[in-house]
Amino acid sequence: MMQCSLGCNFLSLVAGCVLALSAWAARAEPMRVAYPQPQIELDRGYFVKMLELAMSKSRVEYKLQSWDVKAIKGRAVHELAYGSNVDVIWAMTTREREQQLLPVRIPLDMGLAGWRIGAINAQDRAKFEAVRTLDQLRQFKIGQGYDWADTTVLKASGLDVVTGATAENLHAMLAVKRFDYFPRSIRQIWGEVEQHAAQGEVVEMTLALHYPAAVYFFVNKNNPALAAALEAGLRQARKDGSFDKLFRSYNTDFIRRADLSHRVVLELPNPDLPAETPLQQKDLWYSPSLR
Numbered sequence: 001m002m003q004c005s006l007g008c009n010f011l012s013l014v015a016g017c018v019l020a021l022s023a024w025a026a027r028a029e030p031m032r033v034a035y036p037q038p039q040i041e042l043d044r045g046y047f048v049k050m051l052e053l054a055m056s057k058s059r060v061e062y063k064l065q066s067w068d069v070k071a072i073k074g075r076a077v078h079e080l081a082y083g084s085n086v087d088v089i090w091a092m093t094t095r096e097r098e099q100q101l102l103p104v105r106i107p108l109d110m111g112l113a114g115w116r117i118g119a120i121n122a123q124d125r126a127k128f129e130a131v132r133t134l135d136q137l138r139q140f141k142i143g144q145g146y147d148w149a150d151t152t153v154l155k156a157s158g159l160d161v162v163t164g165a166t167a168e169n170l171h172a173m174l175a176v177k178r179f180d181y182f183p184r185s186i187r188q189i190w191g192e193v194e195q196h197a198a199q200g201e202v203v204e205m206t207l208a209l210h211y212p213a214a215v216y217f218f219v220n221k222n223n224p225a226l227a228a229a230l231e232a233g234l235r236q237a238r239k240d241g242s243f244d245k246l247f248r249s250y251n252t253d254f255i256r257r258a259d260l261s262h263r264v265v266l267e268l269p270n271p272d273l274p275a276e277t278p279l280q281q282k283d284l285w286y287s288p289s290l291r
Contacts, residue, residue, distance in 0.1 A: 030061040030062050030063045031060055031061065031062040031226060032062075033051070033055055033062050033063065033064045033065070033226065034064075034066065034067055034086055034087045034088070035065075035066055035067065035086060035090075036066070036067045036069060036076045036079070036085075036089060037066055037067065045250060046246075046251075047090045047108060047215075049246060049250075050090075050243075051064065051088065051090075051217070051230075052064060053234075053237050053242060053243070053246055054229075054230045054233035054237060055229065055230070055233055057232070057233035057236040057240075058229040058232050058233035058236075059232070060225075060229045062229070067079075067086050069085070073091060073145070073147050074147035076089045076091070077089065077091065077100065077101065077218075080218065080219070081100045081220065087219060087220070088226065089217070089218050090108060090215055090217055091149070091218055092113055092148075092149040092213050092214065092215050093149070093214045093215075093216050093273070094149045094272045094273075094274070095274050096272075097218060098276070100221075101218040101219065101220065101221060102219050102220065102223065104219070104227055104234065105276065106216070106217075106231065106234045106235070106238070106284065107214040107216065107284055107285065108215045108216065108217065109187065109215050109247075109286075110247060110286040111212065111213060111214060111284075112185055112251060112255075112286055113185045113213045113214070113215050114210055114211045114213030114270070115186050115208060115209075115258070115260060116183035116184060117183065117186055117189055117203060117208050117258060117263070118181040118182060118184070118189075118203075118204040118207060118209075119182040119184060119189060119196075119202070119204070120174075120180065120182070120202060121174065121175070121177065121200050122200045124180060125202070127140075128206060128207060129206050131206075131264070133266070134157060134158075134266050134268075137159065137181075138159055138160065141161075141162050141178070141179035141180050141181070142154055142160060142161050142162065142181050142182070143161075143162050143164065143170045143174055143178070143179040143182040144161050144163055144164075144183070145163065145164060145165070145167070145170065146163035146165060149213070149272065150183070150213075151163060152271070152272045153213075153270050153272065154183075156268075156269065156271045156272075162179040167188075167192065171195075171201065175196065175199040175201065181204070186254050186258040186260070187251060189203055190203070190254060190257060205263075206263060206264060208258070208260055208263040208264070208265045208266070209265075209266050210267055210268065211267070211268040211269065212270050212273055213270060214273075217230050217234075255286070260288040261288050
């Protein structure tokens, strides 16, 4: 019975996607796909390109446009759920976000958001080289965004988290020693630390944090046609190799520099990860063993 139920649910989902796309295709105007201005310039290069790729593979006529506001994550989520300026955002999934919004459950960065290495002050290198366990890391203050999904993960593991509004704000707080360790994804950290090197900021080279995390496209719950178009486009891009090509073109150097196989990896649970996250589909996720 369980197998039948799962099969029926999957067929219902596919049928719903087909109906949503068919209904839109019958309309004359192109589908509007408006997204908020990325706060992080790196996101403009990767996630906007991934959005363009997904829509170009969707076989739906569309018009891509940006909302001229660099909204922090909480505001972007609120605007998507209740406003009219945004049609899609990319964000790390949480139970609350999947209740508020409609997720497209294909991890855009193959889970790289869950691989974290730290920005620290240069004079603290030796302190962190001695850290080998989570208990030892708990002796330090950790910086993170107040509305970031990662903050819940770090606090759940008993870490002492100091919050700030934006990444730029947090780098400034690190410089004046409001906290000791600022974990960033292996995609983000290199450029950010280079920008703050004059303040004595460096990349910590011996530790990595890892927790299961997925960055998805999210749309409004009343916009299943866009969700269906994005999912169809992403699946086609994965099938024809263009997803992998884009992923590698933006992330290969970050992965190489992170050198995860030579770091002490501290595994953290993610209590806010929805049960529907497709962790069992191994091809959707990056693993250091795949390098």
